[in-house]
Amino acid sequence: MSEMIQTESLRFAYPADEGRKPVYALRGVDIAIEKGSFVVILGHNGSGKSTLAKTFNAVLLPAGGKVWVEGMDTLDQNLLLAVRQRVGMVFQNPDNQIVANVVEEDVAFAPENLGVPPEEIRRRVDDALKAVGMDEFVTHAPHLLSGGQKQRIAIAGVIAMEPACIVLDEATAMLDPMGRREVLSTVHRLNREKGVTVVLITHHMNEAEDADRVLVMHDGRVDLDGTPEEVFSQVARLRHLGLTVPDTVDLLDRLRQAGWDVPLDALGAEDCAAAVAGALKKG
Template identity: 70%
Template sequence: MAEAMIQTRDLRFCYTDTEEVQPVVLDGVDLDIQEGSFVAVLGHNGSGKSTLAKHMNAILLPTGGKVLVSGMDTADEALLLQIRRTVGMVFQNPDNQIVANVVEEDVAFAPENLGVPPEEIRRRVDDALKAVGMYQYREHAPHLLSGGQKQRVAIAGVIAMAPRCIVLDEPTAMLDPVGRREVVDTIKKLNRASGVTVVLITHHMDEAAQADRLVVMSSGKIIADGPPKTVFQQVDALRAVGLTVPETTGLLWELRQAGLDVPLDALSDEECAQALYQLLTKE
């Protein structure tokens, strides 16, 4: 089995920056994310998924329990730089991560701050922009790009740091459907072609369905964990915590409730269409 990239052990967290007693945001989370995997973390607002993401490269530190990044304890201040080199973060709003007036200069910003040699920076910038399909825009001004293109530039800026893991905290929340598809396709390609560990925080069912593994959170706890095809079959349990399921699963579930023999694991549009075709053409 692959080495664990991120491990949480009885991870607990509550915000303590006010005098009021704060609710527990993470409540005993145990999670292992293997190197090279593509994991989606799904949950509604307030479920704890973004707080969990911020623990993965020590933006937040545990109130209780432990987080290990490639074996490094995030609570060890001496390891902070190495942890953040290992795990890169991409956030909701790409405008908050873009700092330069030219695309290639923006992507070069982080490697320059890490002291990477100039010739190596040039190679990393070109490779990162090619990896996200933005190389032809390298001399453009970022503010003239679409939302999806800006987010891909933000991802390229993280790739140029050469992290082994990228955590994306709702990276498509501010994008239109075209931009969302661009970003998710980029994430999948990065994982498949480069072997980068990807953790995608999302509340979009269709995005979560494209991961290899799906972790569902509610009220600071993990309530489901497994392949998307398996997790989404738990329709009643997901609806009980305010989550829907993909339209394909929902349709097949309704047909099952009506007594028809259809599979619940036909997740993609093509698989669902095939299941319906077989149902209609049965003798």
């Protein structure tokens, strides 16, 4: 079994006011997220992407269909704790997820609650802080850290649980460019070096450039699914879905319309420049 998370005809509705029909935030999602992969989920506000993410560790339970985490059905009450230990979540606001007054205590919160022996907690906390590059801050007060540092502490708190998968729900939205880079390079490293499956939900298209796979949600369903190159070359479709394309793709799209022979899938600045320079030389 190589699927980390799998859904089948997944539906979910938030409770509606009395006398009104519930609005479905998810209307039939069938996806399989492979173990060890780095998946980015995009979509405009209200597309269902955050709802989908919350079903991945049973914060929300399916109203129809199924979600399996490493084969465990999230609807099975007896498996709830096991599911939540396998999939950790990091949310948008760093200030809402820090519970202790000292960094190491915050990171130790989850393993303590799981009943991990003290020596083992020590090891996990140290390892987790090292993994996010915050080991110098073990005894610091979290409220004096920058936003990016706080999010890395939140990620360390999740890692200390030793999950197989981390879901980041717009975890970079409130950070400045530097904080965003810190968090992204941290999760990419965890994915690469520790084989942690990463599901990153974001509004920033450029964060999707280095993913293995990009899913675009629209109206409670998966609208586009593929490599970043495949997804971002669907310029017209993305715009129709209320999303922007990276400026590099926009430029290539315009040049193609002017008759240039350039690919649409050169996402990075370097690749884009190489493609454009190549087309210029051809004359």
